[in-house]
Amino acid sequence: MMHSMAGAVFWSVTVLVLWVLAVGGAGWAAVRMIRQPRRQPPPSLPSPLDILERRFAAGDITHEEFDEARARLREHHLDV
Template identity: 40%
Template sequence: MSGPGWWFGGPLGLVMMLLFWVLVIVAVGFLTRALLHRTGGGMPAGRDTPLEILERRYAAGDISGEEFKRIRSELT
């Protein structure tokens, strides 16, 4: 049946079409969010922890042994 009042195969057809498009939009939103907000947990890749930065500064001679011990005790 078709004609005036039979939207896209009747009222159920309209509801199904709207439901389909809502699901498509939601799926695209979830996919976009998953791709943009991918994290492995913890700190982002390429970022050093404060303790690693401290150890590198100590190894480079930027801080003394006493400073290293004091700051390390504050961090842990």
């Protein structure tokens, strides 16, 4: 009789521990997912007009070259 009582206590404690681990693990996973930083979308590529403006600002091209290139971009609608 004593042997079956010990077995029942053992299995009761084991099941209780497993439930605590399962619920605790689920709670830990939920908190981890909530606190995880949001992934930012990759930065968009600069438009051709942005690149042209940067080159002009850096002094890589002259004002005349800038105006000519900008006019060509507008002809082809590439500055959108």
